[in-house]
Amino acid sequence: MNFQIHLHLKDKELLFKIREVLGQIGNIHTSKNNSCLFKVESLSEIVNILIPFFDKYPLLSKKRGDFEIFKKAALIMYKKEHLTLKGFHEILSLKAAMRKGLTEVLAEEFPNVKPISNLTLEHLLPKFLNPN
DSSP: OOOEEEEEEEGGGHHHHHHHHTOOOSSHHHHHSSSEEEEEEOOOHIIIIIIIHHHHSSOSTHHHHHHHHHHHHHHHHHTTTSSSSSHHHHHHHHHHHHTTTTOOOOOOOOHTTTOOOOHHOOOOOOSOOOOO
């Protein structure tokens, strides 16, 4: 599991600022195709730093739904519940509900996996937005 932000190379400084705000977690990589990537691979940093940050400063777009699914999966993995059959199937259901869904191979191998459906964008967005 990892968290990443992918931007055009001209915005690389923004990734350094994001990394600084988050306490210098993760790494920044430059790709050959004029892009750069901020990536956090430590599950501990995801659970203890990223998730609290985005809980405090929630996303206000459709990415919020993917974040909430990502958060559920991260917490399942952090508690090592994914090592059980039930937890593994829950992770697959969460992945199936995300924007990109299951890969073709996973969908073929696990045809009975159904995406979770209890997360809707409407109930995730705050009722009142702070203009600041």
